[in-house]
Amino acid sequence: MxxxxxxxxxxxxxxxxxxxxxxxxxxxxxxxxxxxxxxxxxxxxxxxxxxxxxxxxxxxxxxxxxxxxxxxxxxxxxxxxADLGQIPPPPSHDSTGTVFEELAQTKADVVKAISELNSEQALLEVVRTIEKANRIQFVAAGGYSLVVKDFALKLMIMGKSVVAESDPFVQRANLASMRRGDVLFALSVSGQNGHVIELAEAAKEAGLTIVSLTKYDVNPLSLLADHSLFSLDERAASHYSASAPHIVARVALQHLIDALYMVLSSRDTHGRELLILSQQAVENL
Structure with a gap:
């Protein structure tokens, strides 16, 4: 509709x-x-x-x-x-300074857009869900799995029981062993990836809590979720940068994940200390 x-x-x-x-x-x-x-x-x-x-x-x-x-x-x-007629063609970059300035402005606009798509209350509900979870499984469609794996690694270091496998067979096997109180964090920007939706449907039947991260749209994945977060797909991102929508979309997703992590770490002193100790250990290698 x-x-x-x-x-x-x-x-x-x-x-x-x-x-x-x-x-x-x-x-x-x-x-x-x-x-x-x-x-x-x-x-x-x-x-x-x-x-x-x-x-x-x-x-x-x-x-x-x-x-x-x-x-x-x-x-x-x-x-x-309404804005299409007002968007100027991408400017020609005559200097490095102009490139940096325009990229910085684009990122600032994208950060503002993400804060408008996701209320603080929605962010806090997801944070509380992660805090209470016994186990968390992350699944991601497309090329965004690296962003999710980085977030999963931080949570793991903070003491959370986390699974972030990319192999579909392993994902299904892990899901089968999860119980009520566990969380499926499902990312599909389109919200229509068949494999991710199948996992979400299985998680729903098993009584797991589902957190979705999709574009801001009516889509099957967000409708299955108990908590929904929203980012930009490349089509929406093209309104911020016609020449590099993939960069804008990645910036939007990374900002949202970083916001989740910052709220989590600010509420978990012990977890933050573990993360600092881990970073120090890596620096001393």
Whole structure:
């Protein structure tokens, strides 16, 4: 459903009183919806939480998270289309100084975008999930596995039980031995990688907690997740740098992972000390 708000606008006349309240609130406050849980939306409108869920399903979505993502996607797409005519062609770089300055500005813009896509509350929920986890398995699609493995290594040094294997057979074998209280951290920027989705579905059936990291979009992986984080795919990244969207996408992902690590280490004094000792040991080799 690419035109969520338009669909709501067309259907509003045939809605019940509670549904109309929800529809009008969403149409008038679409840009704020990203920060509202289903409970918060229900309280703001004056309806029950189940009314929010039923409203979302009546519009054809699996639940409120899917509706919220669809609205956010539509807003982002509209903003991007509005900005397309204003984006100048990539400048020719006459000096090294210009290259560094433009790259620094691009990174600053990307960092700001990531903070807008992910609320501090969402970040803290993922941090708490990792803190409470008995075991954590990381899986990643595409060329981002190195970023995930670096994060997994830091957690391992901090004393967490972590698995970050890239072999699909080993991933499935490890998943089969995991239990409630364990976490699957699944990264697929498209949110549609078949292997990652299969693992997430198996994790869901086993009662594991799923953390997804995808592009800011309605996608199968984020809908399976208990906690969702969002980065930029190369298409979105091209709005920041038409010549090097892959670099921008990697910067976005790395910034989000670094933010998770910084919050984790700030809350875990012992883990931070272990990491410092490990770094000192490596430097003395």
């Amino acid at each position: 690419n035109d969520c708000l338009a669909n709501i606008r067309r259907a509003v006349n045939g809605m019940s009183a509670n549904e109309r309240k929800l529809a009008e609130f969403i149409m008038n406050n679409a840009s704020l919806l990203r920060d509202y849980s289903s409970q918060q939306l229900a309280e703001a409108v004056g309806v029950s939480q189940s009314s929010v869920v039923k409203f979302s399903q009546k519009l054809g979505y699996r639940g409120y998270p899917a509706l919220k993502l669809a609205v956010s996607e539509e807003l982002a797409r509209g903003s991007a289309q």
